[in-house]
Amino acid sequence: MTSPPATAPRSASPRRIAALALPALVVLAAEPLYVLVDTAVVGHLGRVPLAALAIGGTVLTLIAWLGTVVAYGTTGRSARRFGAGDRTAAVAEGVQASWLALAVGVVVAVGMQAGGGVLARTLVGADNDVAEAAAQWLRIAALGAPGLLLAAAGNGWLRGIQDTRRPLWFVLGPSLLSAVLCPVLVYPAGLGLPGSAVANVVAQTISGALFAGALVSERVALRPRPRVLAQQLVLSRDLLIRGVAFQASFLSATAVAARFGAAAVGAHQIVLQLWFFTALVLDALAIAAQALVGAALGADDEAGARGLARRIGLLGAGCGVAFALLFAAGAGVVPGWFSADGQVRAEAMVAWPWFVAMLPLAGIVFALDGVLIGAGDTRYLRNLSIVAALGGFLPAIWLAYGLDLGLGGIWAGLAFFVVLRLIALLLRLRSGRWAVVGAVRA
Incomplete structure (x- = not known):
């Protein structure tokens, strides 16, 4: 051995x-x-x-x-x-x-x-x-x-x-x-x-x-090697479907924001790009989780993988809190970097509290996504993304349009999406069903 x-x-x-x-x-x-x-x-x-x-x-x-x-x-x-x-x-x-x-x-x-x-x-x-x-x-x-x-x-x-x-x-x-x-x-x-x-x-x-x-x-x-290629195609399919659920959700959010007027969609674009920027940074932590969790499970170290998942989750939360503090402090300045239009900046401030409040939760979510990808638990991630998008994010943002809740309603919908994913990820981690040891996940 x-x-x-x-x-x-x-x-x-x-x-x-x-x-x-x-x-x-x-x-x-x-x-x-x-x-x-x-x-x-x-x-x-x-x-x-x-x-x-x-x-x-x-x-x-x-x-x-x-x-x-x-x-x-x-x-x-x-x-x-x-x-x-x-x-x-x-x-x-x-x-x-x-x-x-x-x-x-x-x-x-x-x-x-x-x-x-x-x-x-x-x-x-x-x-x-x-x-x-x-x-x-x-x-x-x-x-x-x-x-x-x-x-x-x-x-x-x-x-x-x-x-x-x-x-x-x-x-x-x-x-x-x-x-x-x-x-x-x-x-x-x-x-x-x-x-x-x-x-x-x-x-x-x-x-x-x-x-x-x-x-x-x-x-x-x-x-x-056709057998291995087929296995990789299945894995890629699950991650691809997960990504399509995300893309459809954010595209719908932009479409709803556009219905609230040019200032609202402009402000939504500013805050959304800042969200994507933080996701980019937090994805780097998720990539580390993929490599380390996969290696731990491949070494038959389930306890090590579980401990690593907790550590990665806490680091994700810490990074999210750091971003939240930075963006909270820059609330009166950062939107002005992207637009000189007073109405756009005012609309950005409507979404800003939701954006800032979500960052610590998002830090945990992105980190735990990396843990489950590293463990090969992509089917669960695929199903979770579809359910959270179709049952949470999309109904929430279209309800915001129907009730004329404006940009705040859209970002409340995104917050709901993040909370649903966080709860489901924590339950999955607690169950231990993700931590399948061995060189290949059965």
Whole structure:
């Protein structure tokens, strides 16, 4: 019987958790930061290119979201193998995830060549100039999809074996190159908007190649294994459905906010983006939980996994409280960073108390999500998300519209959604049914 690695179960000190979470945070932030640079560069080309980038960038964000699903599923499976002391099997999970990512990436790249124009016209509507520019950007940018998804799968298995250094450089290096290359291609090289797409493709292809090279250097078998691919598809399906429930809920919330007027939807966008920002930071802690909990269960250390879950939950609560205090102190200042419109700022203050009050609870929820993903308990997370969305969030926000409760009603609905998830997650943790030990979850 192979012995588990020393880093797996009980040695997950706050320092070890931070060593996994902080590099993950940099990797998570790299893409949004690059999008900001890209937007700033293209914004100087005029209204049509900027609108086209907004359309194309939204589609690319959805593709990146597919990559996140693959990465999260792979982390837990690899971590279990790693915790069981079988590094080769842990890396082999990455091989299969990479085949899956490559296949999806190729389908996306080819599909966008044929359907990019139709998709752009559907999203844009009547503005043919914007639709044509968006379609051109999409066709080029989609060529980077195989690299983008390969990088996501690579992040998954490397986190699973608790290697945080290589993902950091494999993502950060190409992103910095792209940030430099984008303005050069757009302006001096004279490519305009397509130059932005080319810079994306270069960065994503290099990043994907680096992760693929890391797999090759591990000297494991690289052939596809249909049984493992099928297992990973089931895991990805559950996480994908969970994500769709979230997307539908937030899209509905924005639609309801729009019915309360321009000031309300503008304020909702400000507070929602701040919510997404905090979620990004707290997701880094969830990624650490995925790797460490998976390793503990793979090492047959149920008690260690339970203790780790409690520790991660408390850290999530602490981070949430810290954010709550920061945003409470900045209530009179932060909305003004995003809008000079007094009515928008006033509407933001309607949602602000709900936003601040939710953060400590959300810190626990995001952390425990990571615990259950690491344990492979994705079916429960899928079902919980559907029930909380259909039975809590969506009825609450449409009730807010029907009773004319304004933005406060929408954010009360989001608070209800978070509370429902928190209660269900705590009950699941207390039951212990999530803590299935072994290198593979039955």
